[in-house]
Amino acid sequence: MSKTIGVEGWTIVHQARQKHYDDRFYGQFLGTHEDGRWIVGRMWSGKSMDDGFHDGGWDWSRRFAGNPSTGNADAALKAYIEMSHVTFVWDRVFERRVGEAIDRYWAGPEVPGAPKLSAGWCRTPAGLPAGSTIRLPFHEAKYRLLQYLRGTKSAARPGLNTRAFILHDTVEAIRQATGPFRIQYGHNAYWLDTDA
Structure with missing residues (x-):
């Protein structure tokens, strides 16, 4: 809405x-x-x-x-x-x-002609995916990635003094994404990728 x-x-x-x-x-x-x-x-x-x-x-x-x-x-x-x-x-x-x-x-709104991407996250340094999706329309993939961040941000254990600032930057990076990317927040990594 x-x-x-x-x-x-x-x-x-x-x-x-x-x-x-x-x-x-x-x-x-x-x-x-x-x-x-x-x-x-x-x-x-x-x-x-x-x-x-x-x-x-x-x-x-x-x-x-x-x-x-x-x-x-x-x-x-x-x-x-x-x-x-x-x-x-x-x-x-x-x-x-x-x-x-x-x-x-x-x-944000769906972007016409944008590639389908999968969203995922993992604990680092292990690197094994803890959650990932199939390739989805771009807007839906960004939404799923934001949902992963919302559900795991407290367990990411970011630095105590910079938590809000880093969280803001992480959300903004996802919002501004125009294609595949990877970002680290605390002990978790989050990504949009062309692989499913």
């Missing part, structure tokens, strides 16, 4: 809304701006799934800026999950679905 709301140009990365026991609908959204800011907003409560935004506006929001975009995204994700308990949209897979939505956004 990537649609723009309001006059401020926020792109919605994830939204959730559902009916509560009081017969009213509650919801929230997670969005980003092209300058790296992120926003967590609460929709207006209403009588349907479609009345959460009034004239492109919302009930309340909190913005995250000043850090690298990955730091802003991580802080927004934490606040978004906390808010999900107040807006009654939380369930057991909520955090996973939101993480997937962020990674899908970061993977």
Whole structure:
């Protein structure tokens, strides 16, 4: 999901809304701006799934800026999950679905004519693949690589003093990739390759 709301140009990365026991609908959204800011907003409560935004506006929001975009995204994700308990949209897979939505956004649109690539990761220095995919459309391969990074970043044991900066650089390298490449993050290596 990537649609723009309001006059401020926020792109919605994830939204959730559902009916509560009081017969009213509650919801929230997670969005980003092209300058790296992120926003967590609460929709207006209403009588349907479609009345959460009034004239492109919302009930309340909190913005995250000043850090690298990955730091802003991580802080927004934490606040978004906390808010999900107040807006009654939380369930057991909520955090996973939101993480997937962020990674899908970061993977970007499909590039016409781009090569199909496989995504993979391994622990170094052993070098044996711990996870890999078949060759996929370029956008899907980048998404899967971001998913590998999300699932393994804490176990990569990067240096304590530079973790956020290195993570930001790793995510940005994946986002900016235009073909096969390999990158090291902590004790893990991640790659896009033409081999399956």
